[in-house]
Amino acid sequence: RARTIAIANQKGGVGKTTTAVNLATALAAIGRRVAVVDLDPQGNASTGLGAARSARGVTVYEILLGEADFAAAAVATAIPALSLVPSSPDLAGAELELSTRPRREFLLEAAVAGAAASFDDVLIDCPPSLNLLTINALVAADRVLVPLQCEFYALEGVAQLMRTIERVQRGLNPRLGLEGIVLTMYDRRNNLCESVAADVRGHFGSRVYDTVIPRNVRVSEAPSHGLPVLIYDHRCPGAQAYMQLAAELLRRRGEG
Amino acid sequence: RARTIAIANQKGGVGKTTTAVNLATALAAIGRRVAVVDLDPQGNASTGLGAARSARGVTVYEILLGEADFAAAAVATAIPALSLVPSSPDLAGAELELSTRPRREFLLEAAVAGAAASFDDVLIDCPPSLNLLTINALVAADRVLVPLQCEFYALEGVAQLMRTIERVQRGLNPRLGLEGIVLTMYDRRNNLCESVAADVRGHFGSRVYDTVIPRNVRVSEAPSHGLPVLIYDHRCPGAQAYMQLAAELLRRRGEG
Ligand SMILES: Nc1ncnc2c1ncn2[C@@H]1O[C@H](COP(=O)(O)OP(=O)(O)OP(=O)(O)O)[C@@H](O)[C@H]1O
Ligand SMILES: Nc1ncnc2c1ncn2[C@@H]1O[C@H](COP(=O)(O)OP(=O)(O)OP(=O)(O)O)[C@@H](O)[C@H]1O
Ligand SMILES: [Mg+2]
Ligand SMILES: [Mg+2]
Numbered sequence: 001r002a003r004t005i006a007i008a009n010q011k012g013g014v015g016k017t018t019t020a021v022n023l024a025t026a027l028a029a030i031g032r033r034v035a036v037v038d039l040d041p042q043g044n045a046s047t048g049l050g051a052a053r054s055a056r057g058v059t060v061y062e063i064l065l066g067e068a069d070f071a072a073a074a075v076a077t078a079i080p081a082l083s084l085v086p087s088s089p090d091l092a093g094a095e096l097e098l099s100t101r102p103r104r105e106f107l108l109e110a111a112v113a114g115a116a117a118s119f120d121d122v123l124i125d126c127p128p129s130l131n132l133l134t135i136n137a138l139v140a141a142d143r144v145l146v147p148l149q150c151e152f153y154a155l156e157g158v159a160q161l162m163r164t165i166e167r168v169q170r171g172l173n174p175r176l177g178l179e180g181i182v183l184t185m186y187d188r189r190n191n192l193c194e195s196v197a198a199d200v201r202g203h204f205g206s207r208v209y210d211t212v213i214p215r216n217v218r219v220s221e222a223p224s225h226g227l228p229v230l231i232y233d234h235r236c237p238g239a240q241a242y243m244q245l246a247a248e249l250l251r252r253r254g255e256g
Numbered sequence: 257r258a259r260t261i262a263i264a265n266q267k268g269g270v271g272k273t274t275t276a277v278n279l280a281t282a283l284a285a286i287g288r289r290v291a292v293v294d295l296d297p298q299g300n301a302s303t304g305l306g307a308a309r310s311a312r313g314v315t316v317y318e319i320l321l322g323e324a325d326f327a328a329a330a331v332a333t334a335i336p337a338l339s340l341v342p343s344s345p346d347l348a349g350a351e352l353e354l355s356t357r358p359r360r361e362f363l364l365e366a367a368v369a370g371a372a373a374s375f376d377d378v379l380i381d382c383p384p385s386l387n388l389l390t391i392n393a394l395v396a397a398d399r400v401l402v403p404l405q406c407e408f409y410a411l412e413g414v415a416q417l418m419r420t421i422e423r424v425q426r427g428l429n430p431r432l433g434l435e436g437i438v439l440t441m442y443d444r445r446n447n448l449c450e451s452v453a454a455d456v457r458g459h460f461g462s463r464v465y466d467t468v469i470p471r472n473v474r475v476s477e478a479p480s481h482g483l484p485v486l487i488y489d490h491r492c493p494g495a496q497a498y499m500q501l502a503a504e505l506l507r508r509r510g511e512g
Contacts, residue, residue, distance in 0.1 A: 010298060012384035013269015017409065041386075042266060042416070044409045089416060092266075092386050096355050128268035128384040130297075130348050152480040153273065153300045160298070160345060192477050221448050224408040 002035075002115045004122040005179055006141035011157045012128035014149040015184035016040075018219060018229075020125035021048040022239070023145075025228040026246035028082040032120040035074055035083045039108070039137055040127040041094075043087035049077045050226035051086050059088035064098060064107045064136070070115040079231065083119070095132045104132060105172050109140040130164050138168040143179035147213075148200060150186055150193035155200070180252070181208045182245060185215040211245040214238065258291075258371045260378040261435055262397035267413045268384035270405040271440035272296075274475060274485075276381035277304040278495070279401075281484040282502035284338040288376040291330050291339045295364070295393055296383040297350075299343035305333045306482035307342050315344035320354060320363045320392070326371040335487065339375070351388045360388060361428050365396040386420050394424045399435035403469075404456060406442055406449035411456070436508070437464045438501060441471040467501040470494065 028034045038045040062068040074083040124137040216238035222229040284290045294301040318324040330339040380393040472494035478485040
């Protein structure tokens, strides 16, 4: 089985897509064969990896319908050893459409199991919701990585997210574990950031990564060039932080 | 009928809740009787208006089920003339649960029609999705206000949002109009912001408010005190901008 990480948080705008795209790029740079699955109808991860909207042939939507397998949907990106299973706007209607299918929570899991032949790591970018798409990601995954913006509203949703993860662990996917919580858009000058970060570390302890992703404008510029920030400007603080995150992730697994 | 505005954008973290809470407060400060409907399972608008999670009795969920009317769910807030219809975590399952009901897109509309007796304005805070909850808000509303963060990924989703609005206008709610687009978290020092803002104004022209909401840390501190920023720190740039937004909104309607 490829190691599969769902990148999830129902709070919007906390850095899920940015983490999926850049952590995947860092893992590929270290020599692992990586695929990003864009499970968000917005399709931001697909854009961030340079896949133009018009060029998205077979997508994750066809995988959920059982009409295509992982290999058919995975396309190369400008980054060697990094592939993408692109999003589709049709995902917006998937909740209602797939809700009556048998084993509706396992539609992605079967396809991801088939990815092991060609990939070491699969990262799934989730939409900002705890809907059927995110549940499919949690069922298909071995681990959940939770990007957490250091803001008060973002803190509020963490308990609901942890309850959902526990529910999936108890029922649909007993092997699911928490990879960790990564603090994003961290601004040292902002007292609120410091106090939210202290709260989170106090509550979750070692489940919070040491690596913190700083707020860095180069990170938000990169997607407009269809590039991960690691390629757009590898010297900037954001790119450096994502490389450290990849190293810490592998270290925590005992592979660093 | 009370004037009903849906505050919607499927992109996460663009300032929907912050705009709903603070625009509502500014309208109440000018003397209008206002209600905020929190249609997001995260319940951030409820928290931002000081409604503790344990104190949320009858919620918008009971309204959607037809078990309660608007008046039964609306509770007072610390702000005179501003009421809240609180969220419920049960909204997370509402998509699947309500999808089989007849007239599933009109569940909120009937209740909002009953709000006119007590309110001049109703503002609906939407979740980061184009799901059945957001569709219910677009059907219940007269106008849609679109908060737009000046970031590349946020720009990407606007076309999809406009298509959804047009589809609702053609079918479910012909009276729905675009109130306007408001630029949020604007940082003058950030070139990306300037170029995204120029793009948006070039494309949408006068549908973009003159008032721009600046990035201002006091805005993100206010929710941790359960207060709108207009009350937390009425002199700060964020609070001033939301007051100007309310004035511009009324001026555009010919009521200013
Ligand atoms: N470290 C950072 N520094 C500066 N900007 C950032 C950083 N991380 C993300 N951003 C920007 O913040 C915005 C939100 O990030 P992103 O889109 O990755 O979040 P998300 O959780 O995937 O959002 P959604 O909930 O809509 O899927 C984007 O415009 C992104 O470019
Ligand atoms: N003008 C501003 N200046 C600084 N911070 C802001 C501003 N507006 C909003 N924020 C902060 O940015 C974050 C995102 O804003 P908010 O939660 O209102 O967005 P949203 O669109 O409602 O998010 P979601 O998609 O999760 O519902 C919040 O932590 C909020 O406090
Ligand atoms: Mg995203
Ligand atoms: Mg919100």
